[in-house]
Amino acid sequence: MRLTAVVYSTHIGNAFRQVWKVQQKRKILEYGVKEKLEAKGLQVVDAVDFLNLKRPVPSILPKLKSQPDEKLIDDFLLPKSLKKDHTHPDWHDEPGHVYHDHCWLLTGLHEAQHISKTFVSNNLPDRITSFKSKLPEEVHKQVQQAILNAHVLDALQVKLPKDIDIKRPGWNYPRVYGLPRWRRNVQLISKMFHTADSTLAGQNIDATQQQFTSQIMIRALLTLEGRPSVFEARQNTLVFGKKPLQPYLDGEVKAEQLSKPLPDIYPLNRTISLHGKNIYRMEHKFPVRQGAPFDRLTMGVFYINKPFIKTSGTQLEARLLLHAFTVAAAHAQQLYGKDVKDLPEPVTINCMQTDSRNFYFACFQLHSLDLDSSKATSNLFWIEDAQPMFTKCDYVDNQPVLEGYNPQVLETLMALYKSQMAAAV
Amino acid sequence: MMQQLLNSFSRLCVTNSRLTLSQCLSVKFPTLSLTNNTQPQLQQIRCINKLGYLTEPGWRNIGNKWLVKFPEEYTVKKLPLMKLAGRDPTTGKKVYGGLGGGHKKKYRWVDNVRSGPKEGPPSVEKILRLQYDPCRSSKIALVAAGDRVRYILASSTMKVGDLISTSGHIPRNAIRPKEGDAHPLGALPVGTEVCCVEKFVGEGASIALAAGSRALLVRKVGERCILQLPSKQELSLKQECMATVGHLSNEDHNTKHIGSPNRLRWLGFRPRSGLWHRKDGRHGRKIRPLPPIKVLDSRKSDKVIELPLTIKTFF
Numbered sequence: 205m206r207l208t209a210v211v212y213s214t215h216i217g218n219a220f221r222q223v224w225k226v227q228q229k230r231k232i233l234e235y236g237v238k239e240k241l242e243a244k245g246l247q248v249v250d251a252v253d254f255l256n257l258k259r260p261v262p263s264i265l266p267k268l269k270s271q272p273d274e275k276l277i278d279d280f281l282l283p284k285s286l287k288k289d290h291t292h293p294d295w296h297d298e299p300g301h302v303y304h305d306h307c308w309l310l311t312g313l314h315e316a317q318h319i320s321k322t323f324v325s326n327n328l329p330d331r332i333t334s335f336k337s338k339l340p341e342e343v344h345k346q347v348q349q350a351i352l353n354a355h356v357l358d359a360l361q362v363k364l365p366k367d368i369d370i371k372r373p374g375w376n377y378p379r380v381y382g383l384p385r386w387r388r389n390v391q392l393i394s395k396m397f398h399t400a401d402s403t404l405a406g407q408n409i410d411a412t413q414q415q416f417t418s419q420i421m422i423r424a425l426l427t428l429e430g431r432p433s434v435f436e437a438r439q440n441t442l443v444f445g446k447k448p449l450q451p452y453l454d455g456e457v458k459a460e461q462l463s464k465p466l467p468d469i470y471p472l473n474r475t476i477s478l479h480g481k482n483i484y485r486m487e488h489k490f491p492v493r494q495g496a497p498f499d500r501l502t503m504g505v506f507y508i509n510k511p512f513i514k515t516s517g518t519q520l521e522a523r524l525l526l527h528a529f530t531v532a533a534a535h536a537q538q539l540y541g542k543d544v545k546d547l548p549e550p551v552t553i554n555c556m557q558t559d560s561r562n563f564y565f566a567c568f569q570l571h572s573l574d575l576d577s578s579k580a581t582s583n584l585f586w587i588e589d590a591q592p593m594f595t596k597c598d599y600v601d602n603q604p605v606l607e608g609y610n611p612q613v614l615e616t617l618m619a620l621y622k623s624q625m626a627a628a629v
Numbered sequence: 630m631m632q633q634l635l636n637s638f639s640r641l642c643v644t645n646s647r648l649t650l651s652q653c654l655s656v657k658f659p660t661l662s663l664t665n666n667t668q669p670q671l672q673q674i675r676c677i678n679k680l681g682y683l684t685e686p687g688w689r690n691i692g693n694k695w696l697v698k699f700p701e702e703y704t705v706k707k708l709p710l711m712k713l714a715g716r717d718p719t720t721g722k723k724v725y726g727g728l729g730g731g732h733k734k735k736y737r738w739v740d741n742v743r744s745g746p747k748e749g750p751p752s753v754e755k756i757l758r759l760q761y762d763p764c765r766s767s768k769i770a771l772v773a774a775g776d777r778v779r780y781i782l783a784s785s786t787m788k789v790g791d792l793i794s795t796s797g798h799i800p801r802n803a804i805r806p807k808e809g810d811a812h813p814l815g816a817l818p819v820g821t822e823v824c825c826v827e828k829f830v831g832e833g834a835s836i837a838l839a840a841g842s843r844a845l846l847v848r849k850v851g852e853r854c855i856l857q858l859p860s861k862q863e864l865s866l867k868q869e870c871m872a873t874v875g876h877l878s879n880e881d882h883n884t885k886h887i888g889s890p891n892r893l894r895w896l897g898f899r900p901r902s903g904l905w906h907r908k909d910g911r912h913g914r915k916i917r918p919l920p921p922i923k924v925l926d927s928r929k930s931d932k933v934i935e936l937p938l939t940i941k942t943f944f
Contacts, residue, residue, distance in 0.1 A: 224940060228937055228938045228939070228940075229935050229936075229937055229938075230935070230936055230938065231934075232934045232935075232936060310773065310778070311757065374733070470753075470755075471754065471755055471773075471774040471775065471792070472755060472773050472774065472775070473775045473776045476773055476775070476776055476777075476778060
């Protein structure tokens with residue numbers, strides 16, 4: 205037997221494939237048959253459309269039985285992730301707008317004003333500024349110690365996310381163990397409230413007339429531009445009291461504020477940052493039941509826990525406005541029913557946003573949940589500029605150092621807090 | 630000798646599977662080893678689908694440089710990218726050399742189509758951001774209008790907050806264009822600098838897309854516009870082809886010094902061979918007349934459709 209005869213024989217499969225490569229592309233030339241048929245009154249339909257297929261039919265050839273099964277593991281052993289299509293349990297055919305903790309509005313505060321129909325003032329209301337007063341040195345020392353504890357001296361050590369320097373992309377910094385952001389925020393805020401409570405105790409104000417909740421999902425269901433829209437907030441601490449806050453503005457002054465026009469965002473639509481999504485939950489959520497001993501929301505503290513966020517302009521102020529709106533709307537829906545549009549009494553809350561370095565203080569007064577109404581504005585929002593708590597807080601030569609402490613932050617928080625207490629009495 | 634050869638063939642033929650073959654070999658040719666690996670290693674299970682582009686939908690090659698996974702709908706999110714190092718994605722063979730390695734990148738889906746209304750007021754977009762794109766030399770602009778956000782190529786005069794307009798109207802007299810706006814070539818006056826020009830109507834820009842590049846509208850003949858490309862060659866296009874007025878951003882891109890051979894590697898290029906000489910060879914100096922005007926899209930009928938037939942052979 206000659207080996208060469210076997211080796212040189214044509215591989216029929218390869219030969220077929222070569223021929224196929226040349227002849228697979230068929231040009232469809234037009235000979236005017238379609239026009240002639242249509243002139244005779246015959247309808248001409250594309251074959252692909254007729255078969256209702258998007259691509260040409262692949263040839264069906266029998267599979268060889270000798271081919272081994274390629275699967276090594278059975279399907280049921282592999283973890284299954286939910287497909288983001290109509291089989292998802294939270295799928296809705298009608299797309300809705302979703303706002304959540306990690307939504308950043310493209311153009312900032314102006315867009316948030318249009319979404320929530322809110323007029324914005326650049327100062328806190330007079331009632332709160334009247335409560336502002338200087339605090340003794342000892343209190344500030346306590347807070348300075350709290351800042352050091354939260355930023356530097358905390359014993360928790362977690363592997364932190366990768367450090368990024370935009371000027372040196374791809375540079376691998378050593379992975380640092382340290383305090384995560386959420387821990388820093390929660391520690392500092394709880395200590396600040398603790399200090400505020402203890403100072404109020406000396407002024408004959410009962411600080412026990414309130415309760416705190418933390419890290420609880422809040423969801424309000426509204427209609428925006430004729431579509432269902434979901435407003436969610438999770439990274440928060442809420443303060444509840446026995447009595448509601450009195451509205452900051454009323455009567456003619458309120459009407460004058462609400463008659464002013466909103467800033468122009470042409471050519472953008474107000475829902476440009478809230479993309480339409482088909483997967484969302486239509487379930488109202490609020491942490492405290494109506495009729496509970498402390499069921500009136502007085503303050504909301506919102507955290508920025510994500511590191512290395514790139515924000516520009518007034519995106520952070522916009523986040524505070526929409527978070528305050530979310531919380532107030534969920535509270536109003538709990539009080540007056542889910543289909544309420546114009547509230548019988550306004551819902552007023554104080555709010556604060558922080559990444560434990562910069563602090564934003566604001567007040568929000570909710571009058572209406574009708575976002576598609578013909579009125580230009582119906583709600584009110586007061587916000588101050590961001591206040592940095594300190595300039596530097598770190599180890600220098602193995603010593604914890606705090607520089608540039610700003611006493612204004614605690615004094616503003618105390619003013620908000622005192623105004624709530626005065627209302628509760 | 631022949632007997633041994635035949636024996637070897639028979640062994641290979643009998644033992645088809647990898648497991649039994651390795652056992653056979655170890656019995657026939659025992660080797661000294663420190664570790665007792667009598668159990669043959671089974672096939673490893675792959676956790677990462679490295680050949681995802683063969684099985685997952687949406688992977689599309691951009692030249693022979695990258696494979697990018699495009700979603701079904703347009704998005705401004707960063708898209709995953711695989712480097713091809715000059716290889717053809719289907720055959721795996723080298724098409725051109727000099728590519729390979731480099732820093733990791735993410736792809737930004739730039740929308741090259743700027744189509745406006747043929748009647749009435751033009752469509753207006755606002756520039757939200759001008760940003761760097763690692764996959765191209767010019768800068769890109771994030772623009773928005775209505776409920777639509779997209780990336781376009783940024784021309785040199787664009788600034789954040791500007792409004793740019795796009796119109797498809799061709800008036801009888803040429804308009805006075807503003808830089809950054811998009812118009813059909815027929816609407817622009819002769820002598821205008823344009824960039825991001827379409828070759829075929831509605832297909833998206835494909836001329837003058839690099840940093841600082843521009844084409845010149847030289848003259849108009851009937852319903853056709855003649856364009857001088859950056860390479861000085863002339864091209865005749867339909868007057869409905871859209872073009873952006875002005876030239877593209879990052880003009881000094883070609884004067885920026887790479888600095889070190891290693892930076893060239895970061896950018897994804899391999900070392901040059903050193904064989905290329907500017908003054909001789911096929912790239913050397915030669916004085917030739919420009920080629921004649923190339924006329925594009927002069928057909929009256931539609932394109933010939935090619936339908937590929939597929940077959941699965943079992944050989």
